[in-house]
Amino acid sequence: MRSRMWWGGTTAVVLGILLVAGCGNGNGGGGGASPAAGKPAAGTYPVTVTDCTGARTTFSEAPGKIVTSNASSLELLLRLGAGDKVIGTGFPPGKGSLPGELDAQAQKVKVLSESVIPKEKLLGSGADLYIDTFASMNMGGGMGDAPTEEEFKAAGIKRVYRKSTACAAQSERPVTDLSAVQADIVSLGEVTGTGTKAKELVDGMREKVDAVRTAVGRTPESERPTYFFFDYDAGTKQPTAVCNRQVANAVITLAGARNVFADCDGDYKQVGWEDVISRNPDWIQLGVRSRGSEAANDKAFGEAQKWLENNSATKGLKAVEEGRFLRIGSERTTIAGVENADTVEEIAKTLYPGEVG
Structure with missing residues (x-):
């Protein structure tokens, strides 16, 4: 299987970041609870965050x-x-993988490791904050031991975790909205003194998602189209499904679709093509990671589509026969971030033409 580690995806038990002031519960409405209610927008200290165990x-x-x-x-x-x-x-973005000016800025950041940052390099980096997206630096792959809390403290490094990625797999309920993503943004804004910008980003996400929710809300749940995220880069021999604890489940749900593997508890799970065939999705998203340019991405999307059309096990699927494919990048769908809201909007516009503005 092709690795998901470029973006640091993981399924192990993990911790996450929560603003003590409170955040959404990761379920329910498209926008979630208003983040950091009652807190000033930016630059007020002290700021306290907690991980999922309650440690402050x-x-x-x-x-x-x-x-x-x-x-x-x-x-x-x-x-x-x-x-x-x-x-x-660690895990730096490939050139051209981030949008616009963000890409140029990202390319200037020093790369400490192409994968997980080695323990000694991290502790000796001179950082006073480490933002951890992962469940464990070990990642089950023998890529070096994670520093202990005592070692982080001795090096003068505070560590916070991304709740939307670090805690999602162990959530008690399916992830059906973007409140955890928004809580991450607000929390990092509070910690870094950029709360005003964080509020702007979250408000923009909420505006897009709420508009979609209103537009697709007229369609009963049972009548909404079924949807399969085809993770082409994870390998084709045995498909990898996005389950109900993955942020993609929230993206698909908010867009007015039904994830065909929403009954799978966890973030990712390897399934068989017979499982996909039995669920016979109405739509298939061609999940391709950025190749660094529009031309390269189009080529990869074409390869993924051609594979489905030519494979004996998948060419009879309803979505394949009717050409119902969506060419939307994997990262903006499966990685918790601002572009999740854009993806909700893009999926909804395709599935509900004329209804979503």
């Missing part, structure tokens, strides 16, 4: 030197306007 980390001032575990956390900091504080990252 307090910041008396904005961190000055930040290391990110992977490209998704780096992207959020760039969007928040805190990119100048990032001194290094």
